[in-house]
Amino acid sequence: MVKICCIGAGYVGGPTMAVIALKCPKIEVTVVDISVPRITAWNSDQLPIYEPGLDEVVKQCRGKNLFFSTDVEKHVSEADIIFVSVNTPTKTQGLGAGKAADLTYWESAARMIADVSKSDKIVVEKSTVPVKTAEAIEKILTHNSKEIKYQILSNPEFLAEGTAIQDLFNPDRVLIGGRETPDGQKAIKALKDVYAHWVPEDRIITTNLWSAELSKLAANAFLAQRISSVNAMSALCEATGADVTQVSHAVGKDSRIGSRFLNASVGFGGSCFQKDILNLIYICECNGLTEVANYWKQVIKVNDYQKNRFVNRIVSSMFNTVSGKKIAVLGFAFKKDTGDTRETAAIDVCKGLLGDKARLSIYDPQVTEDQIRRDLSMNKFDWDHPIHLQPASPSAVKRVNVVWDAYQATKGCSWGLHSY
Numbered sequence: 001m002v003k004i005c006c007i008g009a010g011y012v013g014g015p016t017m018a019v020i021a022l023k024c025p026k027i028e029v030t031v032v033d034i035s036v037p038r039i040t041a042w043n044s045d046q047l048p049i050y051e052p053g054l055d056e057v058v059k060q061c062r063g064k065n066l067f068f069s070t071d072v073e074k075h076v077s078e079a080d081i082i083f084v085s086v087n088t089p090t091k092t093q094g095l096g097a098g099k100a101a102d103l104t105y106w107e108s109a110a111r112m113i114a115d116v117s118k119s120d121k122i123v124v125e126k127s128t129v130p131v132k133t134a135e136a137i138e139k140i141l142t143h144n145s146k147e148i149k150y151q152i153l154s155n156p157e158f159l160a161e162g163t164a165i166q167d168l169f170n171p172d173r174v175l176i177g178g179r180e181t182p183d184g185q186k187a188i189k190a191l192k193d194v195y196a197h198w199v200p201e202d203r204i205i206t207t208n209l210w211s212a213e214l215s216k217l218a219a220n221a222f223l224a225q226r227i228s229s230v231n232a233m234s235a236l237c238e239a240t241g242a243d244v245t246q247v248s249h250a251v252g253k254d255s256r257i258g259s260r261f262l263n264a265s266v267g268f269g270g271s272c273f274q275k276d277i278l279n280l281i282y283i284c285e286c287n288g289l290t291e292v293a294n295y296w297k298q299v300i301k302v303n304d305y306q307k308n309r310f311v312n313r314i315v316s317s318m319f320n321t322v323s324g325k326k327i328a329v330l331g332f333a334f335k336k337d338t339g340d341t342r343e344t345a346a347i348d349v350c351k352g353l354l355g356d357k358a359r360l361s362i363y364d365p366q367v368t369e370d371q372i373r374r375d376l377s378m379n380k381f382d383w384d385h386p387i388h389l390q391p392a393s394p395s396a397v398k399r400v401n402v403v404w405d406a407y408q409a410t411k412g413c414s415w416g417l418h419s420y
């Protein structure tokens with residue numbers, strides 16, 4: 001029986017491995033994590049993340065061929081294929097701070113794999129990483145390799161939160177990059193065989209390692225760029241009397257442009273778009289490509305502009321001050337069908353309004369009060385570290401009331417915002 005181990009039981013590792021277990025009953029899949037509460041939750045009735053359809057998939061396979069464990073070393077040493085799906089946050093300190101990807105967690109996972117392995121392994125990059133990461137990982141693994149052979153593959157994940165199960169069941173494509181050597185091609189085939197249990201062969205694309213690593217950053221940059229383009233247009237629409245939904249509908253009807261991902265918004269949020277574009281910008285700068293870096297920087301700048309513009313419009317429409325006024329915020333997560341608040345536009349909007357001394361009444365059925373208070377007081381990028389390393393919840397964020405009923409949130413309000 002083929003054994004798969006996935007390091008990192010988060011938004012990607014958990015759902016992806018649950019679907020592999022469901023579709024491949026003859027493969028034993030174990031998801032491991034250093035976070036005890038996260039693994040405890042995966043083994044309980046209250047999964048650590050909300051994702052439509054996930055409960056059913058986990059219930060069908062857990063205890064049969066799907067396991068969640070904190071015994072990281074044991075399961076890594078027994079596995080044939082190891083997926084690494086750990087955090088790759090934006091660096092907060094040192095060289096490249098505020099842009100470069102922090103590979104601390106990836107590096108420590110690789111060192112642990114090298115320490116505990118006793119047989120040949122295929123190591124799969126599932127996390128989103130800078131192009132050329134596989135080269136560094138290879139060095140770590142093969143240093144003191146004890147005659148063990150490692151093959152590194154890049155298999156970036158394209159699922160979106162809120163539709164993860166649907167995306168995993170029916171992906172537009174699965175991308176696998178590997179070395180162009182006989183052993184590299186053999187490893188690609190082994191991983192392809194896993195996905196071929198349910199993904200049609202013409203949707204499984206194989207490339208070299210660097211193309212696969214870069215394609216993930218490129219895909220996210222292109223998606224985010226569409227949102228910044230339509231959001232930039234929304235500012236012009238408001239200035240001229242055009243309606244951005246009508247404009248985006250008309251533009252999207254051109255089949256060369258397409259209608260998806262052209263919804264104007266308060267700005268994109270989520271754990272990846274900003275982080276991955278910053279990472280891309282840093283890679284361009286390191287390669288001396290200043291113009292290219294500046295081009296992608298603009299996508300982030302427009303996103304920040306859109307969030308500020310939204311706050312400013314609220315304040316100016318309320319006689320230039322929201323001081324002491326009660327404002328309801330309906331929805332705090334970064335999009336619907338998720339409880340994930342990482343980089344949600346709601347944080348910037350709420351902070352902006354609190355800066356002008358508004359009173360906020362926040363309602364989101366998928367997000368805990370503790371999480372909201374933590375988000376409103378956390379420093380930039382702190383959110384993307386494993387939960388047990390994040391700053392503890394502060395005692396209070398003043399002038400914020402978190403409620404469990406949308407009607408209560410809006411009672412006596414001067415304004416109601418829908419945050420996505």
Ligand SMILES: NC(=O)C1=CN([C@@H]2O[C@H](COP(=O)(O)OP(=O)(O)OC[C@H]3O[C@@H](n4cnc5c(N)ncnc54)[C@H](O)[C@@H]3O)[C@@H](O)[C@H]2O)C=CC1
Binds near residue numbers: 271
């Ligand atoms: N969230 C998303 O929708 C997508 C995320 N990605 C990428 O996937 C990667 C993971 O993202 P998420 O699942 O959202 O992150 P996450 O924060 O939900 O999960 C990562 C998990 O890794 C664990 N971890 C960190 N270091 C570890 C170690 N040394 N040993 C064992 N466990 C360790 C953490 O405790 C955490 O539970 C990131 O690189 C992200 O960019 C890619 C596609 C979609």
Ligand SMILES: O=C(O)[C@H]1O[C@H](OP(=O)(O)OP(=O)(O)OC[C@H]2O[C@@H](n3ccc(=O)[nH]c3=O)[C@H](O)[C@@H]2O)[C@H](O)[C@@H](O)[C@@H]1O
Binds near residue numbers: 267268272273420
């Ligand atoms: O690498 C990742 O993490 C993932 O990032 C995104 O997925 P995700 O961030 O989960 O969610 P999206 O549906 O892409 O939404 C991101 C943000 O853009 C906003 N958005 C989306 C679409 C749109 O038309 N307008 C718009 O403002 C959403 O409200 C949300 O705040 C990509 O869609 C996934 O393909 C990718 O795998």
